[in-house]
Amino acid sequence: MGAYTMRCSAKLLATVMILAAPTAGLAQSPRYNVGAPLSQEEIKSFDFMIGPEGQALPSGSGTAKEGAVVFAKRCEVCHGKNGQNGVLRRLVLGSPGKPYRGPFTEAEKDSVAYYPNATIAWDYINRAMPVPKPGSLTHDEVYAVVAFLLYQNGIIQETDVMDAKSLPKVEMPNRDGFVPAKPVYPPEPKPSWW
Amino acid sequence: MDSSGSGRRRFLKQAAALAGVAAGAGAGAEFAARGQSVKPEARPEAKAEGPAEAHDHRELLRRGARFSVDHITYYTPLQDYGGIITPTSLHFVQYHASHFPDIDAKQHRLTIHGLVDRPLSFSMDDLKNLPSVTRIHFLECHANSSPMIHGTGNENMGPSVQYVHGMTSCSEWTGVPLSVLLNEVGVQKEGTWLVSEGADPGKFSHTLPMAKAMEDVFVAYGQNGEPLRVEQGYPIRLIVPGWEAPFSVKYLAHIKVVDEPYNTWNESMNHSVARPDIGGKARWYHFQFGPKSVITRPSAGLKMPGKGYVQITGLAWSGGGVVRKVDVSTDGGKTWKEAKLQGPVVPRAHTRFTFDWAWDGEEAVLMSRCTDELGEVQPSRAELFKNWGFTEEQSKKPQRSIHTNCMQPWRVARDGSIHDAMFS
Numbered sequence: 001m002g003a004y005t006m007r008c009s010a011k012l013l014a015t016v017m018i019l020a021a022p023t024a025g026l027a028q029s030p031r032y033n034v035g036a037p038l039s040q041e042e043i044k045s046f047d048f049m050i051g052p053e054g055q056a057l058p059s060g061s062g063t064a065k066e067g068a069v070v071f072a073k074r075c076e077v078c079h080g081k082n083g084q085n086g087v088l089r090r091l092v093l094g095s096p097g098k099p100y101r102g103p104f105t106e107a108e109k110d111s112v113a114y115y116p117n118a119t120i121a122w123d124y125i126n127r128a129m130p131v132p133k134p135g136s137l138t139h140d141e142v143y144a145v146v147a148f149l150l151y152q153n154g155i156i157q158e159t160d161v162m163d164a165k166s167l168p169k170v171e172m173p174n175r176d177g178f179v180p181a182k183p184v185y186p187p188e189p190k191p192s193w194w
Numbered sequence: 195m196d197s198s199g200s201g202r203r204r205f206l207k208q209a210a211a212l213a214g215v216a217a218g219a220g221a222g223a224e225f226a227a228r229g230q231s232v233k234p235e236a237r238p239e240a241k242a243e244g245p246a247e248a249h250d251h252r253e254l255l256r257r258g259a260r261f262s263v264d265h266i267t268y269y270t271p272l273q274d275y276g277g278i279i280t281p282t283s284l285h286f287v288q289y290h291a292s293h294f295p296d297i298d299a300k301q302h303r304l305t306i307h308g309l310v311d312r313p314l315s316f317s318m319d320d321l322k323n324l325p326s327v328t329r330i331h332f333l334e335c336h337a338n339s340s341p342m343i344h345g346t347g348n349e350n351m352g353p354s355v356q357y358v359h360g361m362t363s364c365s366e367w368t369g370v371p372l373s374v375l376l377n378e379v380g381v382q383k384e385g386t387w388l389v390s391e392g393a394d395p396g397k398f399s400h401t402l403p404m405a406k407a408m409e410d411v412f413v414a415y416g417q418n419g420e421p422l423r424v425e426q427g428y429p430i431r432l433i434v435p436g437w438e439a440p441f442s443v444k445y446l447a448h449i450k451v452v453d454e455p456y457n458t459w460n461e462s463m464n465h466s467v468a469r470p471d472i473g474g475k476a477r478w479y480h481f482q483f484g485p486k487s488v489i490t491r492p493s494a495g496l497k498m499p500g501k502g503y504v505q506i507t508g509l510a511w512s513g514g515g516v517v518r519k520v521d522v523s524t525d526g527g528k529t530w531k532e533a534k535l536q537g538p539v540v541p542r543a544h545t546r547f548t549f550d551w552a553w554d555g556e557e558a559v560l561m562s563r564c565t566d567e568l569g570e571v572q573p574s575r576a577e578l579f580k581n582w583g584f585t586e587e588q589s590k591k592p593q594r595s596i597h598t599n600c601m602q603p604w605r606v607a608r609d610g611s612i613h614d615a616m617f618s
Contacts, residue, residue, distance in 0.1 A: 035320055035375075042315075043305070109468075117462075124458075128459070178462070178476050179472045193513065
């Protein structure tokens with residue numbers, strides 16, 4: 001019954017798509033008109049889903065020097081002094097001026113040096129850190145901590161200012177360490193579970 | 195142990211205690227919590243007190259557990275139930291924050307925005323007023339059956355089949371198709387991916403391709419006939435059938451339609467894995483699971499009932515669709531016979547199999563092998579490790595991996611004891 005309905009609607013959908021093809025990309029089914037409209041201001045208040053090119057990064061800025069102060073106060077307790085030898089997740093490999101370039105097998109994956117995009121550090125620290133009070137850092141503080149970690153990992157200079165423009169441009173040493181380079185769907189032809 | 199109060203309350207108390215622990219300022223004793231495990235308790239003896247006992251929340255504690263400052267994990271006792279539906283109180287949990295959120299469903303909203311014509315916010319009433327679907331699907335952690343977890347030191351999380359393979363469970367989920375919601379907001383043609391975000395303390399986020407979202411993903415508010423439980427994402431979560439469970443974002447609050455994968459911390463860092471076959475680079479963006487099965491009884495840590503009739507039973511599943519066939523071997527894979535599939539057999543769900551066996555009291559090695567509707571066959575450990583580029587020598591030792599779907603051998607000794615023979 002369910003399958004039959006699905007086949008019918010697939011046919012119907014195909015017809016609609018043919019009819020609508022010159023004007024629309026996606027076929028539209030009838031709407032139920034539920035849900036409340038969202039204003040751009042509302043969206044801005046909760047949208048901190050940061051894209052790899054810096055999409056949705058808010059205003060604000062920070063440097064490694066400022067970040068060192070925040071890190072010592074809010075992050076060191078778990079991640080150790082300067083992001084090393086802490087009880088949880090070693091965030092720093094390499095050293096200022098000398099980025100770590102692999103291999104990344106197990107514990108090395110915890111480091112910011114592993115990330116393909118610097119924006120991931122901002123996104124994740126802003127959403128999930130510090131435990132147990134995620135979201136308690138200001139945007140400036142997040143930029144500063146990210147700058148501090150990038151500097152300690154030898155990826156940027158101590159004086160570099162991180163903000164919505166500069167952060168997405170940071171060249172990450174492990175950018176090419178992921179397969180496939182650009183994720184696609186459907187995935188490659190082999191059994192996708194390999 | 196504390197026998198006062200329901201197990202559920204105590205469980206929440208544990209989670210709260212953990213939060214309290216994490217809230218401490220010092221770096222000392224609180225981190226004893228990391229990696230700490232909690233012994234699953236024996237099944238409470240049935241008492242003659244009436245039907246209330248039939249739904250004993252102390253069952254919850256039968257899930258082997260492991261807590262750390264940023265993780266809460268429960269392992270499903272696969273060896274302890276029949277059929278294909280995991281009792282809700284036994285569903286596995288792999289949670290990436292220090293404590294579960296306390297969400298008021300009346301206030302909770304799901305927003306969908308980004309590359310859409312009409313950004314909208316949906317209340318729980320909105321979602322429940324839309325056409326619903328009810329489907330049986332398995333969920334599985336991408337790290338389930340990790341080769342690294344075999345061996346000693348984990349026994350207090352239950353017998354092997356529980357702590358090695360217990361991060362998969364199967365439920366009947368009820369919710370609204372995501373395609374219905376996406377149609378309401380009107381996806382623009384550049385909208386090829388979406389990113390979901392939860393309302394848990396760490397705002398867990400994950401990318402999903404639009405094609406899958408439109409195909410069979412749904413926003414679930416019900417599990418096995420009741421509202422989602424707090425540890426399963428109350429009030430709503432995504433169900434992404436057949437794919438690794440991190441896609442099925444819990445406490446779902448926001449969906450942003452975007453034009454490229456967002457490489458969130460979860461997919462780029464936490465859930466990627468280095469592999470020799472791609473020059474030590476990391477494979478990321480794993481999607482569906484391959485064919486898989488495991489014998490749940492008899493299995494390591496349990497005891498053979500004695501010579502004579504033994505029902506071998508277990509679960510099989512595949513992200514590729516329906517389980518077509520399960521074969522069972524009692525001689526370590528030298529010879530195979532087809533097992534019986536118990537109905538119902540539905541796509542991307544656990545499928546129960548049984549196999550009648552007469553044990554002659556001699557040493558035996560029990561294995562099962564799943565074939566799915568795509569014709570894909572569950573690999574042996576050697577085959578799977580070879581696919582990943584490990585040498586034969588390396589494949590004899592546990593290697594870090596995800597999406598581990600190789601066959602699990604259990605060795606039956608002459609004294610009736612049963613052992614994990616994956617790496618021995």
